[in-house]
Amino acid sequence: MEPVQNFFDSTVNSTSPVHHVLSGSFHSLSLFLLAFSPLQRTLELVQTVDAFGPHQYLATNPRKDRVYTTSWALPPVLSTWSIEAGRVEHLSSVPITATSSYITIPPPYTHAYSAGGPTGEVHTIDPTTGALAEKLQQVLFVPEDELDKADKTRVALRYGSHGVEFSSSGYAFIPVLGTDSIEMYTRDSSTGHLKHITSVLSPRGPSAHDGPRHVKIHPNGHVLYCVTEHTNLVDAYKITPTGLEHIASRSLLPSSTPALDPAIFRGDTLLLSPSTSSHPAPRALFATTRGATTSTRGWLSTFPLDEEGMFAAGPEGDEYWETPTSGGKANALDVLPKDQDDGVWILLTDDDDASAGESGGGVRVLEWDGWGTGGMKIVAGWPQSGDGKLMEGGSHAVWLD
Numbered sequence: 001m002e003p004v005q006n007f008f009d010s011t012v013n014s015t016s017p018v019h020h021v022l023s024g025s026f027h028s029l030s031l032f033l034l035a036f037s038p039l040q041r042t043l044e045l046v047q048t049v050d051a052f053g054p055h056q057y058l059a060t061n062p063r064k065d066r067v068y069t070t071s072w073a074l075p076p077v078l079s080t081w082s083i084e085a086g087r088v089e090h091l092s093s094v095p096i097t098a099t100s101s102y103i104t105i106p107p108p109y110t111h112a113y114s115a116g117g118p119t120g121e122v123h124t125i126d127p128t129t130g131a132l133a134e135k136l137q138q139v140l141f142v143p144e145d146e147l148d149k150a151d152k153t154r155v156a157l158r159y160g161s162h163g164v165e166f167s168s169s170g171y172a173f174i175p176v177l178g179t180d181s182i183e184m185y186t187r188d189s190s191t192g193h194l195k196h197i198t199s200v201l202s203p204r205g206p207s208a209h210d211g212p213r214h215v216k217i218h219p220n221g222h223v224l225y226c227v228t229e230h231t232n233l234v235d236a237y238k239i240t241p242t243g244l245e246h247i248a249s250r251s252l253l254p255s256s257t258p259a260l261d262p263a264i265f266r267g268d269t270l271l272l273s274p275s276t277s278s279h280p281a282p283r284a285l286f287a288t289t290r291g292a293t294t295s296t297r298g299w300l301s302t303f304p305l306d307e308e309g310m311f312a313a314g315p316e317g318d319e320y321w322e323t324p325t326s327g328g329k330a331n332a333l334d335v336l337p338k339d340q341d342d343g344v345w346i347l348l349t350d351d352d353d354a355s356a357g358e359s360g361g362g363v364r365v366l367e368w369d370g371w372g373t374g375g376m377k378i379v380a381g382w383p384q385s386g387d388g389k390l391m392e393g394g395s396h397a398v399w400l401d
Contacts, residue, residue, distance in 0.1 A: 019336060019345070020046070022067055022081075022088065023363050023397035024055030026329050026351050031055060031069070031081070032391055033088050034382055036345070036365050038338075043365055043380035045390060049088045052079055056154075057332075058398045059103045059112075066091075066130040067398070068112060070100040072154045078103060078114055078123070080131040083400060092131040096121050097138060098152035098160075102214075106166040111136070111192035115164040115174050117156030118142045122192055137193050141176055141183070163214045167239055168221035171197075175212035177229060182212055184243060202228075203235065203246035214269045218282065218309035225285060227252070227270050232262040232289050234270060234303065236311060248311050252289040252301050254320040264296050265289045268327070272305075273344060274337045281307050284368075286333055286346065291326030294352055298327040300376060302368065321376035324361065325352035332396040343369035345379070349394030362394035 021034040021043070033047040054072045061068075067081040067088070076099045080091040100116035105125065112123045112132055120139035123132045141161045142150045150156065159178030166172050172185040172194055180202045185194040202210040211230035217223070217239070224237045224244060232252040237244035252267050253260045270287035273279075285303040302319040304312040323331060328351025336345045346366040361381030368376055383390045 017339070020086075020400040021347060021363065021397050022058060022083075022400055023349065023391070024053060024058055024069060024395040025362065025391050025393055026054050026056065026072075026395045027392035029053040029073075030391070031088060032363075034363065034397075036380060038345070038379075041379050043363065043382040045382065046086070047088060048390070049081075049090075051090070052077060052093065055395060057100075057102050057396045059105060060398055060400070061105055061109060061130060064400050067400075068103050068105065068132065070103055070114065070116065072099060074099075074153065076100065076152065078112070078121075078132055080129075082130070091129060092133075094123060094132045094135065096135075097147075098150075098156060099154045101154075101157045101161075102163040104164055104166070106187075108189075113164045113166075113172065113194075115139070115161040117152060117154075117160035118147060118150040119152075120161055120164060120174060120194075122194065124192070136191070139174075139185075139194055139196075141174075141179075162212075165215050165217055165224075167217045167224070168219060169239075171239060173215050173217070173224060175215050175226060177211040177213060180206060180208070180210050180212065182215065182224075182226060182237075182244060198243045200237070200244040203249075204231070211267070213267060216270050216272055216285075218272065218305075219275065220281070220309055223247070223309035225270055225272075225287075227267045227287055229267045230262075232265050232267045234285065234287050234301075236309075250301070250303055250311060250318060252287055253299060254318075264292045265298070266292055268298075268331050269333055271333045271335050274335055276337055276342055278342055281305075281309070283342075286335065288323070288327065288331040288333060288348075290328065290331045291352075294326050294328075296326055298323040298325070298331045300331070300333075300346075300348065300366075302376075304371065319371075319375050323348065323350075324364075324378070325350055328352040328393055330393065330395055332394075334396075334398045336399040338367075338369075341369070343367065343373075345399075346376070347397045347399065349397050351393035351395060353393075362391050363397050 210228035272282035330351035
């Protein structure tokens with residue numbers, strides 16, 4: 001297998017390594033290839049890519065030479081992009097029924113799974129080109145006889161399906177905001193098809209209106225974490241063959257005085273810290289919430305985990321960092337381990353109006369070096385004041401190397 005770094009040999013060298021980033025935007029139609037220098041602590045534009053945006057979410061294959069994007073454009077599509085010789089090129093687009101908010105490519109990397117609003121879809125991946133290919137299955141989150149009348153635009157993302165993730169044991173989980181449920185499926189390893197097992201309802205009951213939005217699964221395959229958009233919590237569940245058992249919850253908001261009102265925030269996304277040689281199991285869970293308006297800044301929370309993926313301490317052990325703005329519709333994350341230590345570089349996207357103004361920073365790089373090291377620090381941001389309107393706010397950005 002060709003090393004990922006070979007795709008960027010023109011801009012990477014051993015004395016001054018550069019990490020590349022691809023970002024979408026909720027307002028700009030393009031994609032943006034960026035380069036982050038840890039030595040210079042700069043984030044700079046490499047290529048503006050004519051695309052089919054606004055692109056809400058990006059996913060990569062393991063080699064990171066293919067990127068798969070959702071789009072708010074109509075009619076709804078998913079697109080495939082190649083990363084070759086340090087450039088981004090469009091490979092293909094496939095039509096889908098409704099605007100998608102999420103796409104993932106689980107092992108063995110032969111199928112892509114997307115979800116958004118009233119539908120989810122399963123596509124094959126062409127083994128030669130790596131592009132999205134044949135549509136195999138459509139999964140519904142509304143009754144079949146109501147699909148024709150269902151909203152299939154990005155508006156439906158506010159109350160429909162909003163993500164899809166897989167456990168190492170082959171279960172699929174799709175959070176659905178409007179039904180306050182996490183839908184659980186088995187996956188046929190040969191055909192890629194999903195079969196519904198059960199609907200897991202909020203542990204706090206229907207009156208809580210939690211709005212499960214995003215899920216992530218511990219590498220051990222036994223623990224699932226879910227962010228709730230409306231109540232600003234992270235729920236941890238034990239995965240069983242027949243469903244999920246609620247274990248514990250943590251707030252996305254610090255226990256400030258006076259207490260922060262969850263109603264003025266929107267729980268957003270979460271990611272596990274990467275595996276390293278010294279810490280093979282994730283030792284932290286990162287999660288964000290956004291301000292409901294530009295007058296309320298968001299939060300990035302860091303929760304310690306034990307070796308089994310359980311919350312390792314009481315709430316007093318959690319770290320909270322207030323984001324520079326509300327985050328707009330973003331405050332999305334991606335994580336990259338730092339070289340030769342246990343710290344991480346974190347991408348944080350910002351869609352607040354201020355990120356396109358004087359303060360800049362539609363995409364920010366943060367640094368976190370572990371517990372007791374001073375918490376989150378802003379290292380770099382792009383675009384900066386004076387760059388012009390290159391990108392009007394970031395949606396989701398991913399590390400490419």
